[in-house]
Amino acid sequence: MLISVAGGIAIMKIGQMWSRMSENAKSIIKILSLYLGTTGIFLCVFFWFSYAKEVRHLVAQQVSELREISLEVYEILHNNKDDVKAGLAQIQSEISTPLRIYNKKSVVIYDTLQVELTQSEIEEGFAMRGDYVIIEPSMHEKIPKAHKSKKNLVSKYRDNARYKIFIQDTSLESQMFFLRLKMIAYFLLSLFGVGVVAYFLVKLSLKPMQQRINALNAFIKDSTHEINTPLSIILMSIETLPLDNLTPAQSQKIERIKLASKSLSHIYKILVAYNFPHSINHKCENLALHILLQERLEYFSPFFEQKALQLQSTITPSYIFASAEKMSCVLDNLLSNAIKYNKKGGEIDISLKEGVLSISDSGCGMADSDKERIFERYVRCNDYQGGFGIGLTLIKRICDEYGINIEVQSEQGKGSCFTLIWKQEGRK
Incomplete structure (x- = not known):
């Protein structure tokens, strides 16, 4: 009887320990989720700034390329300064990049741009439409090293303000698209890498706890089997015990033993039904x-x-x-x-x-x-x-x-x- 009671108490304590260990596992999962969440936010911020930096680099690179086109346009206009129509015709035949040319009265004399510009954009000499850059290169100081010899030409037209040439890029949109794809791929790859590392860290940290839970689980199942034999003997003995010659105090004690045995029997049935459902x-x-x-x-x-x-x-x-x-x-x-x-x-x-x-x-x-x-x-x-x-x-x-x-x-x-x-x- 005492063995059965002790076994029942031990199993109850083990169940409580198991419950606490499950709560610990839940806490670890919450910490892991918080870690991955904050890491994801950090990666988002990092890649956003990296993306913005790459965008600025692409824009600067494209502006440099547009300056080269602008130099060609200035050179054609300079060579045809006495016949502007012939110069514009040459620009149309030789340059396919969309551009718009204003004369000194701010009248459009040539336009393949098909984009409206605000007055502030015209004065600033720079505009963006989505992933497109529209720039008036002569209004910006930097000249590509390969064309330093033409600096005087550009300065001359800028100073005289005879023309304003706004040129639109043709390749930045595709470059921006691939930049986004690259950044998204790097972000997902980084997050995946962090997730894999975090998974193995959590698995490593949970391994001792899982081993302990498995040991407790095995102990519970083994203990359940062990309780059956002494409990059956106790119940059988009580049922067959002669009660005729017992005093009221003895009968009361036997009744208490019977109640305790039935309680243990009920506990045993719960444990069996829960841990060995196939046996039902x-x-x-x-x-x-x-x-x-x-x-x-x-x-x-x-x-x-x-x-x-x-x-x-x-x-x-x-x-x-x-x-x-x-x-x-x-x-x-x-x-x-x-x-x-x-x-x-x-x-x-x-x-x-x-x-x-x-x-x-x-x-x-x-x-x-x-x-x-x-x-x-x-x-x-x-x-x-x-x-x-x-x-x-x-x-x-x-x-x-x-x-x-x-x-x-x-x-x-x-x-x-x-x-x-x-x-x-x-x-x-």
């Missing part, structure tokens, strides 16, 4: 739930008497297509919770009708925040009542399997009500 009979049948409920109430009757609980029940024939062993597990856990969380001398109200089972108690109840988490593994509403925190998780798993809807109504200090609703199959 999965065969479904058109189950008479009202008969099964009466059997389970008879099983728990000593617990009702021990706690002086008043039982009120309204049970009408009801059927469900499910496994008898699994539904017995559901009923046992609901009844066990109604007893454990109830006050001494409290009430339990049970109602069963077609497709609906309701079990309510007058116990401690729970807060609204707890109601949202009660079906999670190892979650308990308080530390002084209850077991492992897996009973309701097991109920939820079975109910989901059979399409049973669970409704929970509870008010702290006033009790709880669990209602199961399913589609009535009818008796076959």
Whole structure:
């Protein structure tokens, strides 16, 4: 008996440790998410500034190329200064780059630009339209090294202000497109690299914890098997024990042993159902739930008497297509919770009708925040009542399997009500 009790307590402590370790794993995942998120933001900022720098470089490079075209235009105009029409005709035949030429009266004398410029852009000599650069090169001081000899020519026309030549680039758009692709590829590659490194770091940090969890899992399963033999012997011995010649005090002790043994038996069934679901009979049948409920109430009757609980029940024939062993597990856990969380001398109200089972108690109840988490593994509403925190998780798993809807109504200090609703199959 003591071995079984110690085993049950040990398993409960292990379950609590496992729960805490799961919380630690969740914390690590949150930290990892925060790390990847902040790294992603840093990479975004870094690549944005890199992109802006590359854009400025491309624009400066394109402006330099446009200056070269501008020098050609100036040279043609200079060579045809006495015949402007011939010069413009030569520009049209030799230069395919879109450009616009203003005379000294700011009148357009040649235009293939097809882009409107504001007055401020004309005065500044620079404009951008999307990824296009439009520039008046003579208004900018830098002259390509290869054309330093023509500086005087450019200065002459700039000083005399005979012409303003605005030239549009033809290749910057494609260069900007490929620059964006390159930056996006580098960003994704960097983020992927950081993600891979972070994954292995988290995996490395979780490895000792995972090994410990696996060891605890194995211990729980092995302990569950070990509990079965002494528990079966205790229950069998109590059932066959002659009670005729016992004193009232001895009978009371035997009754307590019987209750404790039944409690351990219930704990054992929960552990088996949770850790070894394959060992439960999965065969479904058109189950008479009202008969099964009466059997389970008879099983728990000593617990009702021990706690002086008043039982009120309204049970009408009801059927469900499910496994008898699994539904017995559901009923046992609901009844066990109604007893454990109830006050001494409290009430339990049970109602069963077609497709609906309701079990309510007058116990401690729970807060609204707890109601949202009660079906999670190892979650308990308080530390002084209850077991492992897996009973309701097991109920939820079975109910989901059979399409049973669970409704929970509870008010702290006033009790709880669990209602199961399913589609009535009818008796076959």
